[in-house]
Amino acid sequence: MDFWPEFMATSWGREFVAGGFGGVAGIISGYPLDTLRIRQQHSSNSGSAFTILRRMLAVEGPSSLYRGMAAPLASVTFQNAMVFQIYAILSRSFDSSLPLEEPPSYTGVALGGVGTGAMQSLLLTPVELIKIRLQLQQHTTRTNSGGGPVSLAKTILRTQGLRGIYKGLTITVLRDAPAHGLYFWTYEYVRERLHPGCRKTGEENLTTMLVAGGLAGVASWVACYPLDVVKTRLQQGHGGYDGIADCFRKSVKQEGYRVLWRGLGTAVARAFVVNGAIFAAYEVALRCLFSQLTPAYVVTGK
Template identity: 30%
Template sequence: MADQAKPISPLKNLLAGGFGGMCLVFVGHPLDTVKVRLQTQPPSLPGQPPMYSGTFDCFRKTLMREIQASSGETKYNGALDCAKKLYRESGIRGIYKGTVLTLMRDVPASGMYFMTYEWLKNTLTPEGKSVSELSVPRILLAGGIAGIFNWAVAIPPDVLKSRFQTAPPGKYPNGFRDVLKELIRNEGITSLYKGFNAVMIRAFPANAACFLGFEVAMKFLNWITPNL
């Protein structure tokens, strides 16, 4: 009787997943910044051009603004300072502002993400081969497409989250419902897809890098610690 495949340890999944997340951030973070800037830009006044005319204009202006502001005074001196000031201003609610919207985004989007990735891995695996033998280009393809499906589900609640989290305290007393009403009333239903181009440009390479990083790290861990 053939030996059953040994299950992968949680520690290996943790380490490989962490490395995959690092790869995702490294590849995708610049366009994530652009996405948030596009999502939170105020509506333009009548007769006035918008703050950003598109993804690449936002990227250019963001880069120039950061260069110009690098020698000026900043509101937050890092993540810890930001957390302290948020807590001082709004208490624990300030730190967790937007949690419901984050869950509304991440629960369905993550489900779509991993379902699509696993389905594509199985679909792309040649007959008679193991999923673990999948080639790098096919891993990149599966991861990239999974990222696109993830963000196709995630972007409307992500827009609401960005608006809600960056709003002044008290602007939206009823939470995301007020954000949704204001957006649709002032900017139309398409405003829920602000930053779509930036998201989709980012989605494929960032998530392809994430899953490739995970698979490479897992193979490396299996090589150096086969009995873990």
């Protein structure tokens, strides 16, 4: 009976809830664009994002834009709490000599982000695999299969085991480790440029949070996008690819190097919206949950 009040009385509890708010805001705001991106990456015949959007709305209905959202939404609270907590710990560990009153160096921020991206891949890989397969289902296929995220996960585990549910783990680590390093570095750098001194005081405004978070998302996605295309194709469940190198080689041979950047415009638009929402919701939630304004690097470092 006393668990929730005690949980919320701790900094970890409030950070967990704030991370959940950020993750939910990011998923809801950007999921339709994510669905369009996945379909663009899947096939060279899919057309532009607007063509796919019109076709999906006409044939499959508006709900098709949110197909497969249950899997990432169900895990997003824990995932975001884990990401922010691990990042805070790792970024501090590279600057252990600094007092808590000082923000971690940009080097510590980047290295902490790299470690965070690698570790979160363990949770993210099965979630994204299920999400991708549901997003690529056409209406008729989905009707015949009758499967949602739980049913699909059970089928994969039953037929392929853990190896099947973790297909794409290596490429996910290769994508997320450097991308998260750039992601957190960009956020910290841009917010400081837009609002000098805010890394120490935590007094930046909502516009700074939205812009810094949005640009951080754009930078990280542009840097890792070719790897994301390969990951989508490896996790789609068919295609006859024998590993990362084989998928890369066959994709380029069949469709040219442009295939590695297909859907980038959609991904960039989504990244700005989603990551601006994530950081803004996270920071605002922290300010509501804590009785006094505390810099985010101190809050998450506890």
